[in-house]
Amino acid sequence: MKTTKLYLGPQHPGITGNMMIELDVEGNKILKSKTHVGYLHRGFEKLMERRTYIQSFPIVCRICVPEPDVNENNYARAVEKLSGLEVPERAKWIRTMVLEMARLQSYLLWMGGQSGSMGLYTMPQWTIGDRDYLLDRFEELTGGRVYHLYVWPGGVRKDLPIGFKTRMLDLMDYLESRMKDYTKLMFENAIFKKRAIGTGVIPKDKALEWGVVGPVLRGTGIKHDVRIDEPYEIYDKLEFEVPTYEGGDIYSRALVRKFEFMQSISIIRQIMDKIPEGPIYNRIPNPFKWKIPKGYTYVKLESSRGEFGYFMASDGSEKLRRVNVRGPAYVHGISLLEKILPGSRLGDVSTILNSLGVCPPEMER
Amino acid sequence: MSTDSMYRLLVTIAVILGSIIYGFFINSLARRITARVQNRMGPPLKQPFIDVIKLYSKRTFVTHGIMQTLGPILMLTGIISTLILIPYGKGYLTLYSSNGDLITILYIMTFGQLAMALAVGQAGNPYGTIGVARGLTRMFGYELPLILALISLIALNHSADVNVIIANQHGGIANWNAFRHPFVGITALLAMLGMMSYQPFDNASAPAEVASGPITEFGGKFMAIMMTTNAMFVVAKLALLVDLFFGGASNIFILALKIFLLYLYPLFVGLVFPRFAMEDTFLFFWKWPTLIGFIGLAIAIF
């Protein structure tokens, strides 16, 4: 049979952003795949070396568009670690809440993308519409819908607005009730199962070696979650468990995410229940003259797509010396994709891409 | 030309124009209904008409060769010939259906799609080619149960003339072929899911997989012709199914209503299902629908 070269993207509705996959296909089968990147490169790590610590904040959240808060949080914690700044207790709780809200909205976006890539167009209309209610809460809290610039070295910018708690809990009830519909329409859908089970399999024994993280790793049956393994913020004071499903295919990844979606709702409820009173930030010195002592650090957290780490080095001046961002998308979108795509069907490329949580802007920074 | 054939010609032209308008109308109603299921407003009812006028008013006309230009036009011819072979009621509304029978209709129906395949081949876009291959595979899949159902009908009525089949269904709902011969009816309804190219069987033009499939390279006026053709084709297919399985219609309004109700069925199925993978499409049709079709055929013959 003849081998055809197909260029999927960068302008293609099945790609999760601005990137390109070069495929060698034979009939309906993929023989070879190669990811091309560079369409979104902005040179973040260089730009941040030119800006003061506070000036870098508006940039870092642009690293991953669907989930900006993890970047803010990581960056703030790294700055705090370098400068030895303390964070008040209440700020930590609020930060955790913001992280979980970010996880929820990211999973809603993922549900839309995953089912949209299979042609179930009712689902994105529902989930992305519901995600907007979460963005409303974000807007109330931070003033921004997508980019929040809310987390700050030494705390958070603003306290919870009056009545936020009830509105948030109402929203959680609403999302929980919607999850029943989603389950029926997507997770228990016969054709969804037929397409998802056994597609895009990552073998369990190879997963760690290939550098897989996050829900994708948990979908292969390996228990790994930064929130439990190395708790940050206040995750050690909350009750939750890490779900794992055997199989390593799209469906087990979907189940992991579904479980975590419900769990995030319960975490937010716990936070709303137990959040202590107190100050929300410690003052930082004049940001234009804020010199941070020499040193380096690595901070990481569990984003909705996996472990997200920042390596930062300072040289004792007002500006950062070097930053390196380690996101899950780089591994998932380039090396992992090239390993698991060959052998699968052409129609499944977009589905696999969505289930891995590939986010091109984060890949290239 | 005698007045009789004159009238018939006029009615035919009216039906062709009417089918375009009605095709667009049910399309926009379908979009509204989809939107309501999905929690939103949806486009206004005139949207398909606006789209087509806009596409006809496009200024550039990029073509990659003579076959690409001819393809949509051949498709239009194919659909018009199908359209005039189907009866839409009594008297002049039978159009030219006495000139051909079921077999002719089936044959001519595929003509347009083959013309399209040639045109796409010349356009040279790989996604177009894949889309056509998928479309033809799907056709190959659903034609088997469809033909089984139609052969059963022919055997039951001892005639392949659509008018005879309609006449035999007289006298109430219980006499409609879909209910009198349930196995045949079920087979036809399952095959119809494939004919209408909604999910789960819309692989040919799955955006996430093959961009817009066969029509990838066709913009502007080509696209306008294709949209018009599709509107007519939908009406033709549904009218045929109504004639064969749902008792035909005594006047055009009842026919329109029946067509619309029948159209809702693939629409609602499509709203709650993702699409099958390509191989599964094929297997789906060759499994249960075919089996039921054979049972129906056996009952019909013995």
Added chain:
Amino acid sequence: MDDLKRPTLDSDFTCDMAFNKITKWAQKNSLWLLAYGTGCGAIELSPTMTSRYDWSRLGIRGSATPRQADLLLITGYLSTKTLKRVIRSYEQMQDPKYVIGFGSCTINGGMYYDSYNTIKQLDLYIPVDVYINGCMPRPEAVLSGLAYLKDKIGDKKADGWIKYKQNFEWYRENQKKILKSFNGDNMPDKYNW
């Protein structure tokens, strides 16, 4: 920007814009948008097209390939590598076609004003009909930008595509300044192919 020749109302131009009422109305109310998320702004398009803001009620819908699209939305920063794809996509679209620059990145480079890999001003390379500002414009802003474009089409003022045709050399020159290996990469030199 001074050396950009404004399209003059010569016969060619009036002929191109001489739509009658019906086609004008149709072009205004049916905008198909090329599904190409070039930058981070694309994330606000999904709320705009889904149930909460639902742009389909304005006659807008996505289309998968440039051949069928009328509207190119440049959603934010453009790296030079993307610029090349954008030019190709734009030239494959069929006239009349419109471009919306979305977000401050397309206007003056926005927050990447000092980045080495992004272009700073979009309308040096392709003609822009409407800008929507904001660093990520909200869905309401997107809808109002689209409504503004509709008005412009109705008033026969959305003439970016004619501008591009008439000042083709100028645009090509600018593009070649940024894309060094323009012809080496099989970029066609003629317009609309």
